[in-house]
Amino acid sequence: MNTSSTQNSGKSENAYRIMVVDDSAVIRGLLTRILESDPHVCVVESVSNGEIAVKRLENHNIDVVVLDIEMPVMDGLTALPKLLQVKPDVQIIMASTLTRKNAEISLKAMRLGAADYIPKPTSSGELTKASDFKYELVEKVKALGQVARTGQKAPLPSATKGEQATTSGSAVKPKTEAAVSSSLYPSKSITLRKDTITKPDILAIGSSTGGPQALFDVLGNLGTITQPVVITQHMPATFTALLAEHIARVSSMPSKEGEDGEVLKGGHIYLAPGGYHMVFEKQGVNTVIRLNQEPPENFCRPAVDPMLRSLSKIYGSRLLVLILTGMGSDGLRGSEVVTAAGGSVIAQDEQTSVVWGMPGAVATAGLCSAVLPIKEMASNVRQLVMRSAA
Template sequence: MIRVLIVDDSAFMRKALSIMLEGDPEVEVVGTARDGLEAIEKVRELKPDIVTLDVEMPRMDGLTALRRIMREHPVPVIMVSSLTQEGAQATIEALEAGAVDFIPKQHSYVSIEISRIRAELLEKIKTIARTRPLLTRRRSAAPDTEALPAFRFREARAIAIGVSTGGPRALQQVIPALPADLPVPVLIVQHMPPHFTRSLAERLNSLSPLTVVEAEEGMPLEPGRVFLAPGGRHLVLERRNGHVPVIRTPVEPATLHRPSVDVMFQSVCQIFGGKVLAVVMTGMGRDGLEGARLIKQHGGKVITQDEATCVVYGMPRAVAEAGLSDAVLPLEQIGPFLARSLGCTPVAQPVSP
């Protein structure tokens, strides 16, 4: 039985979430709290397996409470975030501070949103509960850059990264390690809804030597820039007039995830053939598997994050178990590995979230 503590200042939300979760035989709601101060007390008293934590609350907000919980009584936390720019920025900060994932809600249509997020929330709770032992050992020993695998792929024309649960913290380890003179563009699909991807791009940009942007329709693909897929839209490439690839952000095809790692990988492969260095990092599910397979079939290279440093070892596991990984690396080594693969010197001390 997975024991959950629900924290929200709305009595309706507390009740709705409780009914939603208790309808599943694997989940027990052991308590509720109305604000951050009460949440800290209940975490200490009830010792839940997982906490759902609202961002905006009186007395003590969710972000402040999260930092206290992570410091005093660490437990997996899923943020419940409003679909506003302010809510998105607070959520990115929460993911940096230790939250493992988030669920968006729309205050103006709360009852509708509640029914829509039930399946997603239950899936996340169950997956995170199963992988909870990994949360205490996300970080491996400091990388020995001289001992990185002997691997060169200087003919690569693009780096393509796919990531989901645990992704914002993982990306804040990888992207700041890439130097300003990186000779190729970087494309990222992070499973997130609109607003949240813009805030994540801004945060990564503030930490990185490279310019990081949320991808927009018609942007030219340029070396040394990082393009993050916009929430709710795919990230694909096309050649215009037979020359420089440009970015497109369609809503089709219909896929389980939008943006989709598979869709992005397949598009990059169509433009650059085998000259693609793909990376699959922490996240639940199998998105990226078929795209990685296509990249390998064309002669490209695929890197996966190792189990010990993943929040959820789902996406990289699927790729590794299919025999598609050219290297399996701990999170701290991925950024330096990518830079050295392209003949660059990695940033000596990337910012750690």
């Protein structure tokens, strides 16, 4: 059976309308049951390939598409631009098993306008038992469902180092994210802190949903700086290794996953590996990476908060933090520690965030010295890191 529709009379009229696209009828059924377990989510279409998905989107009001990569007739990467052409504001989550090939395709898909990705368990049995996957899928669908309802586009990242933007993408202005409604983050409530930083000794970046695109934009336009750059992006292991490679291609600085015991070098970029918190300790004159598998924080490992707490102890007022687009509030508690120690925090603004959860949390808590569009981040950071040392 190639397609089915769900009309659940028990659902709210405002429930987010979802289309599941996967060539396995078993997987489609399992994904549908997971999504339908939430009263705010309704799966209205379930189809077996990208070609059918494009046709159904032409005639149905869909907020979010959960799109498999490997399918007959038309695969997910081929279908992606066609879906966005039919409905530019539809939010697309790439769902694939965790292989290097699929991770590479998912990263490419996000450059072409997919809003997010989710690593899919390798079998129906694993999927049935995967509580973390179920939680993540439902929360991402709800967050992006709300994004789809706003109908306002945010710009895609600019092309860097010879790359060309290849589509008018689907990233749109968010009003909320899954766990926290936008009413908690009204833009008018933002109070900026005085910029007290002199010349930072390190740049730390935290990001989640929409983060790869934002990282490419910031780091691709930052140029070479003398400070080390450390990043926590919510991603599984296979993805973080590839993301580090992609960052190296667009940036003027070397980029790699951080390794336990590694000494930070100026002008190098270090990305927290999936499945590990990346924290730091001082050894003599050096700052050393320490990886651990302590419990997730904010449902995430790696998480931004432990990274920021450890950096604050070492760098104090000479720590500069960027909180970019992402669901949830990871980075909020860490940013509180950073500002208490005299460091500075800059958040991505609502208009250019895919989901204004993480940056919205720090911005409306009064922790930021600036709240900026993604296009202004690199130049602003460059001005700060080029300041004269006090």
